[in-house]
Amino acid sequence: xxxxxxxxxxxxxxxxxxxxxxxxxxxxxxxxxxxxxxxxxxxxxxxxxxxxxxxxxxxxxxxxxxxxxxxxxxxxxxxxxxxxxxxxxxxxxxxxxxxxxxxxxxxxxxxxxxxxxxxxxxxxxxxxxxxxxxxxxxxxxxxxxxxxxxxxxxxxxxxxxxxxxxxxxxxxxxxxxxxxxxxxxxxxxxxxxxxxxxxxxxxxxxxxxxxxxxxxxxxxxxxxxxxxxxxxxxxxxxxxxxxxxxxxxxxxxxxxxxxxxxxxxxxxxxxxxxxxxxxxxxxxxxxxxxxxxxxxxxxxxxxxxxxxxxxxxxxxxxxxxxxxxxxxxxxxxxxxxxxxxxxxxxxxxxxxxxxxxxxxxxx
Amino acid sequence: xxxxxxxxxxxxxxxxxxxxxxxxxxxxxxxxxxxxxxxxxxxxxxxxxxxxxxxxxxxxxxxxxxxxxxxxxxxxxxxxxxxxxxxxxxxxxxxxxxxxxxxxxxxxxxxxxxxxxxxxxxxxxxxxxxxxxxxxxxxxxxxxxxxxxxxxxxxxxxxxxxxxxxxxxxxxxxxxxxxxxxxxxxxxxxxxxxxxxxxxxxxxxxxxxxxxxxxxxxxxxxxxxxxxxxxxxxxxxxxxxxxxxxxxxxxxxxxxxxxxxxxxxxxxxxxxxxxxxxxxxxxxxxxxxxxxxxxxxxxxxxxxxxxxxxxxxxxxxxxxxxxxxxxxxxxxxxxxxxxxxxxxxxxxxxxxxxxxxxxxxxxxxxxxxxxxxxxxxxxxxxxxxxxxxxxxxxxxxxxxxxxxxxxxxxxxxxxxxxxxxxxxxxxxxxxxxxxxxxxxxxxxxxxxxxxxxxxxxxxxxxxxxxxxxxxxxxxxxxxxxxxxxxxxxxxxxxxxxxxxxxxxxxxxxxxxxxxxxxxxxxxxxxxxxxxxxxxxxxxxxxxxxxxx
Numbered sequence: 001x002x003x004x005x006x007x008x009x010x011x012x013x014x015x016x017x018x019x020x021x022x023x024x025x026x027x028x029x030x031x032x033x034x035x036x037x038x039x040x041x042x043x044x045x046x047x048x049x050x051x052x053x054x055x056x057x058x059x060x061x062x063x064x065x066x067x068x069x070x071x072x073x074x075x076x077x078x079x080x081x082x083x084x085x086x087x088x089x090x091x092x093x094x095x096x097x098x099x100x101x102x103x104x105x106x107x108x109x110x111x112x113x114x115x116x117x118x119x120x121x122x123x124x125x126x127x128x129x130x131x132x133x134x135x136x137x138x139x140x141x142x143x144x145x146x147x148x149x150x151x152x153x154x155x156x157x158x159x160x161x162x163x164x165x166x167x168x169x170x171x172x173x174x175x176x177x178x179x180x181x182x183x184x185x186x187x188x189x190x191x192x193x194x195x196x197x198x199x200x201x202x203x204x205x206x207x208x209x210x211x212x213x214x215x216x217x218x219x220x221x222x223x224x225x226x227x228x229x230x231x232x233x234x235x236x237x238x239x240x241x242x243x244x245x246x247x248x249x250x251x252x253x254x255x256x257x258x259x260x261x262x263x264x265x266x267x268x269x270x271x272x273x274x275x276x277x278x279x280x281x282x283x284x285x286x287x288x289x290x291x292x293x294x295x296x297x298x299x300x301x302x303x304x305x306x307x308x309x310x311x312x313x314x315x316x317x318x319x320x321x322x323x324x325x326x327x328x329x330x331x332x333x334x335x336x337x338x339x340x341x342x343x344x345x346x347x348x349x350x351x352x353x354x355x356x357x358x359x360x361x362x363x
Numbered sequence: 364x365x366x367x368x369x370x371x372x373x374x375x376x377x378x379x380x381x382x383x384x385x386x387x388x389x390x391x392x393x394x395x396x397x398x399x400x401x402x403x404x405x406x407x408x409x410x411x412x413x414x415x416x417x418x419x420x421x422x423x424x425x426x427x428x429x430x431x432x433x434x435x436x437x438x439x440x441x442x443x444x445x446x447x448x449x450x451x452x453x454x455x456x457x458x459x460x461x462x463x464x465x466x467x468x469x470x471x472x473x474x475x476x477x478x479x480x481x482x483x484x485x486x487x488x489x490x491x492x493x494x495x496x497x498x499x500x501x502x503x504x505x506x507x508x509x510x511x512x513x514x515x516x517x518x519x520x521x522x523x524x525x526x527x528x529x530x531x532x533x534x535x536x537x538x539x540x541x542x543x544x545x546x547x548x549x550x551x552x553x554x555x556x557x558x559x560x561x562x563x564x565x566x567x568x569x570x571x572x573x574x575x576x577x578x579x580x581x582x583x584x585x586x587x588x589x590x591x592x593x594x595x596x597x598x599x600x601x602x603x604x605x606x607x608x609x610x611x612x613x614x615x616x617x618x619x620x621x622x623x624x625x626x627x628x629x630x631x632x633x634x635x636x637x638x639x640x641x642x643x644x645x646x647x648x649x650x651x652x653x654x655x656x657x658x659x660x661x662x663x664x665x666x667x668x669x670x671x672x673x674x675x676x677x678x679x680x681x682x683x684x685x686x687x688x689x690x691x692x693x694x695x696x697x698x699x700x701x702x703x704x705x706x707x708x709x710x711x712x713x714x715x716x717x718x719x720x721x722x723x724x725x726x727x728x729x730x731x732x733x734x735x736x737x738x739x740x741x742x743x744x745x746x747x748x749x750x751x752x753x754x755x756x757x758x759x760x761x762x763x764x765x766x767x768x769x770x771x772x773x774x775x776x777x778x779x780x781x782x783x784x785x786x787x788x789x790x791x792x793x794x795x796x797x798x799x800x801x802x803x804x805x806x807x808x809x810x811x812x813x814x815x816x817x818x819x820x821x822x823x824x825x826x827x828x829x830x831x832x833x834x835x836x837x838x839x840x841x842x843x844x845x846x847x848x849x850x851x852x853x854x855x856x857x858x859x860x861x862x863x864x865x866x867x868x869x870x871x872x873x874x875x876x877x878x879x880x881x882x883x884x885x886x887x888x889x890x891x892x893x894x895x896x897x898x899x900x901x902x903x904x905x906x907x908x909x910x911x
Contacts (some may be wrong), residue, residue: 056711058714134891135891143711144849146711150842151887161880162880198651277718283716284715317723320722321719328712328716329716
């Protein structure tokens with residue numbers, strides 16, 4: 001994007017105009033909330049795009065990172081609920097059910113907001129660092145890496161489902177009341193969360209753009225297209241891979257952090273095997289290896305999801321399945337790829353001169 | 364009134380016949396008929412002492428205060444009662460000896476008598492206390508196995524040494540091995556309290572021979588109070604042996620369960636590994652091809668249940684095996700033609716596309732079959748082989764182990780003994796070179812996919828033995844099966860076998876120490892550590908590509 005007008009218009013529209021319209025009741029609170037959540041998904045999708053679209057590493061545990069952020073902020077909010085909970089105990093309700101008398105040690109840091117925010121970034125970063133280092137060091141790649149990350153997601157999902165891990169078990173964390181002292185049920189807070197999600201998405205977009213436009217970005221693409229060549233030249237590929245895995249994990253985690261206050265609940269269901277693959281589909285539908293693609297994909301697929309589950313219940317899985325197959329088979333570059341193709345076609349027809357085709361993605 | 368008088372005449376006949384037959388019985392019955400407390404007591408004592416089962420019904424009736432005398436002085440048992448409109452109580456009559464049977468008049472209608480016309484044979488608390496042990500002792504011959512078991516336990520618990528011969532008699536007659544061991548334990552329990560050290564020794568030996576950990580606490584508690592030196596040594600060695608035996612049996616059990624899980628994983632992973640080795644495609648819909656095989660079995664079962672007579676119903680199981688293979692294989696062929704073929708050499712894309720296929724297939728199965736269906740276990744596979752009293756090896760799991768061995772051997776024979784297997788191995792090793800040498804690579808691909816998904820279908824067929832047939836049944840084992848493929852390495856069946864057994868057994872070995880979930884996490888950790896050393900699995904394909 002050479003000119004800055006398009007992003008500026010988008011920013012004004014979603015970041016300023018829609019919240020103002022909502023303030024005057026012209027945009028429903030629900031719609032605003034829904035879009036706020038889509039932006040969170042889009043942030044996670046950007047992470048998927050960085051690691052899969054640009055670097056060519058398929059990670060199937062991004063939903064797990066998403067949930068790490070969600071659980072971190074959820075734990076903070078639950079502790080802030082304090083004695084206003086159903087049982088009037090300072091402990092979260094599910095601990096009262098499970099007859100836990102004392103707050104587990106690992107919950108303690110989440111009493112304060114800044115530390116919780118730090119945790120949202122540090123925990124996924126550390127997990128991605130350790131896991132990524134072990135995996136990439138032994139040169140796991142391609143489907144091997146995909147399977148190992150999927151197994152990680154499955155194992156973590158099973159652990160989060162347990163009651164004794166003190167993370168709320170199957171029911172997850174819910175019944176949040178306030179965030180930084182603002183009532184979550186207040187429409188103004190919801191608007192604030194929406195704007196926070198949007199601004200973070202914007203920032204994440206520019207951050208990703210910064211990465212992809214830098215020398216680092218070129219190396220990432222080179223890893224995707226000719227890993228061995230790059231290794232032989234002497235680049236420490238493992239470091240780059242671990243780094244981008246960490247970035248993707250942290251982006252997903254930030255998305256989760258912004259998502260949970262808006263939905264008011266986080267359960268292990270958000271991190272099952274299918275959830276991670278769904279994130280890959282958003283990216284694929286939007287168009288990978290472009291930065292606007294995953295954002296469009298995440299929003300569009302989720303819009304379709306809420307439309308289809310409402311209008312034709314039971315058809316969603318068919319639709320998602322065929323979407324998978326269709327996109328992979330017929331539109332490997334997604335919507336943005338389609339758009340670019342249309343533009344070239346249009347240009348060649350109006351100019352009647354053959355514009356050189358854009359360099360195609362190498363698969 | 365007239366009716367029942369007539370019928371009572373009939374009723375006398377069997378009693379009279381029996382009374383003439385046996386003077387002991389006649390004597391006791393006469394005593395009972397006298398309805399005199401002392402006489403009844405003598406009779407009850409005599410009967411208890413004789414241990415004669417023939418009096419069981421009679422004594423039960425006396426115990427429950429259901430025994431009556433008619434005007435003619437005959438013994439009858441009052442059955443169910445009803446009140447008529449005038450508030451009179453009528454009771455159905457039964458014979459009292461030797462068996463309780465309903466009395467019928469000549470029109471075959473059960474006889475009913477006003478209770479007012481009968482005299483109850485008195486059984487005071489003293490008499491009932493005398494009858495109680497007799498009844499318990501006799502229940503050990505009861506036709507109901509549960510009653511026999513309870514009786515054996517009660518006898519052992521009561522500690523009356525008089526019951527030893529009765530128990531011996533019952534053990535000789537008993538056919539059910541479970542109950543027999545209960546009786547043996549009860550007898551040994553009584554024998555252990557015997558004054559004679561030899562009998563105690565005999566009891567200890569008998570308990571040891573049962574090979575049942577269940578008797579350990581009994582032996583241990585007895586060891587504390589045993590005084591005789593020989594018995595004490597025998598006790599110690601028996602306890603020692605039983606403890607060792609427990610450990611061995613635990614190990615056998617763990618090995619068996621692990622082997623069972625391992626063979627399931629192998630069965631699931633085989634097809635996956637064959638396809639991955641050949642085409643580099645991880646087939647995410649593999650679990651759904653298993654599901655297809657399972658539903659094929661389910662449909663064949665329903666057809667057989669509808670058409671065949673009950674005796675031949677179990678035929679459905681063997682019949683559905685080839686069908687499961689062919690139908691799943693054809694599905695796979697279709698998917699290969701429509702989707703995989705176009706994604707050749709784009710493994711990540713084909714992974715996603717097959718995931719899409721799996722979503723569609725699961726949803727399709729859900730809308731056709733609903734959520735919960737099950738295949739009935741064939742009769743010849745229900746039950747299990749009892750290795751020891753507490754170690755049961757279920758036939759269905761044994762069958763799966765044997766079946767896996769069969770499939771593996773078949774597949775190896777196919778790979779190494781047939782012309783097609785040769786081509787397949789050639790393509791796996793070097794696709795381009797094989798193509799240059801004239802191997803029809805694409806056709807080999809299609810056929811491999813057919814074989815791979817067919818094996819998945821067969822795995823699904825076998826899985827119906829141990830679980831329900833549900834749309835997402837494939838997902839239970841699929842992630843583990845992927846891990847098996849990753850750990851096993853590509854292109855060699857032996858890798859899949861070793862990895863499958865390794866993962867299955869280590870899962871089950873860890874489970875007693877940590878919970879199943881943590882065992883899974885631990886295994887994943889171990890796998891990652893393992894891949895640090897051997898990134899391409901246990902048996903990597905040898906070659907010189909740039910990755911190595």
